[in-house]
Amino acid sequence: MSTDNNKLNIKTAQDIQNPKLTIDADVVVIGSGAGGAINAYELAKQGKKVVVLEAGPYVPSSEFKEMLAMAMGTLYQDEGGQSNTHGDVTVLQGACVGGSTVVNAALCFRTPDYFLNLWRDEHGLGNLTPERMSGYFDKIEKNLSIEPNARHETSIGADLILKGLNKLNIEPGIAKRNIRDCAMTGFCFSGCKTDRKQSMLVTYLPWACNHGAEIYADTRVTRIVTKNGQAAGVEAEVVDPKTKVVKTQVTVNAPIVVLAAGPVQSPIILQRSGIANSSGQVGKNFACHPSMSVTAMFEEKVDDFHGATHSLYVDTHTLPDEGGYILLNAVQEPVEASFQAEPGTGKNYVAYMEKYRNSIRLITLIHDKNVGEVRYTDGVKEILYEVDDHDFDAMKEGLKFNAKILFASGAKYLYLPTSDRTVINSVVEIDDVIDSLKNEPARYRYTSFHPQGTCRMGADPKTSVVNPYGETHDVKKLYISDASLLPTSIGYNPSETVYALSSYIADEIIKANFS
């Protein structure tokens, strides 16, 4: 069946009344973010009956509020409260129809050849050569309108930072984003109300529905069912998003399962199902690109409220051999500014917020080692992760570079995102202040938008969960297609890597099953 309605064919908890629901399909896809949506489209286009199960709610873009605090409550995993067990790394992920693609900043980078070569050499992924992947990047960039920012697609803060970069002779990077005719509201993290960001919500999901795919929102997969070492479907629950009460038990019978619930939920689903873990690697090798925002205060009002959420980056030190950090500008609304800096309690805090209009921020994000783990124990999810000492050194170097650029941009003083007041008043103080920082839990305010690892891809079944073609080593016809596959973190925003890898895996599924 094929239509050109280009609309979502979607059911939510409100639409489902029966206590039990059984669905037969050719393919069941778990998750509707980048990995799930791309596979749903590519497989539905082959004439296969595809069912997509999304644990999060369906929120039409017309209902996006352009207020981050509210967006966290409706569009993000654990209402924005997902963190590591120390609570010092907030791990942000979309949890709605469209997944993280709805709430990311649309920044796109091709996977650096450095990492594709590393994955070939150390993980046996000789299939993911730069030449091979190039075709997938081309396809994704065309489908999602990934283009370099136009000259006007910037922000007041980015323009100030650009002046600093020019003064220091540092080469700026101009962001590529999956956006059509950006309206420059600066609300990427709250969802794009006018559908300019090319998230899965407005691209691959409606396209999949043109070919008969069905989407079930509010539907949480509890177990992947296997028979004779092969995927056979899933069990799931439809949960009322308001009361959290389970309304319906769902069984989907399908000979192909594509798990694309994201790097935190995918390993949990495998752990709950007790499958695909002969390597012992499910949930291991978690990385997350921890980032810190440096808040710069200017003498004059700058009003860095709107514009392109991200438009400028500096990647002169991003590959591991070069330093392992990247700098990204971002506009910031008051709610974020209210906790990204610690000016001290009381009047100092009031004075800081009164100068919100005088502030901009520049983010340091690091390429981190895969030292974390996602566990599901006694019904509770845990993300065990501490920033590695070597990675913290990279963060410190990145913060110094960041601070120098902000002072060159005209900042009068800077706040570091520490638990207690840490201010840098001039360029000469940068090294002393940052050298004194120690790698301690609950000392810094890290944010992660890029969880990765946890079901890594590799040729060796003893050290990886998924084979080079996306199928788990242990369970046939169970595929994984999300950022949990990445064998290492890549230092850059991984969205385009996931888009391209998912396209590749869809092709491999077609080749292995439908050719």
Added chain:
Amino acid sequence: MKDLIISRRHFIKNVAMIAASISALPAVNVIAGVLTDVSRMDDLERAVFAKMLKISLPTGDSTLVDPASLPVLPTIEGALLAGMAPNIRQGLRGGISYFNEGSLKAFGDRFINLNDADAIRFVDQWSASSAPPERALSMGIKKLTVLAYWAIPNTWGPLGYDGPVSDKWNLSSLGNTPEPTI
């Protein structure tokens, strides 16, 4: 004694986890669930949040909106606590109680009974503490409190922040992108 040590270790671990849960909760849930007896604030929690709000935002000499004129505590309760998983919610009570008792040793009284100057000093001392749970609790409870304040749009005027713009700018939706033909 051994049991006591183990129990203290468990407690500290739990405090760290509780601190973790509150330090990372920036959501104001528009589809917040029903407030049950389990999720509702008890008197102590209400007093701790009220004290934290008072000392964090002494707006008297500033242009900012007086927090006493805004529904900050109902925002914390109705928009945040109601949506919290029961185990986290239960743990949060313990964390807040631990925080409240934390000032007894150095300041001779519980947090809610301290004068404002001492309460500020206590919060800043714990933010700089060498003990991770103390840092996490201080940072987390404060974050939760100020966030609930700034999540209320009435607070934005004095900052010059104009809030949502798509409707104001009459931006039209581009709708779903046409499916590629190749």
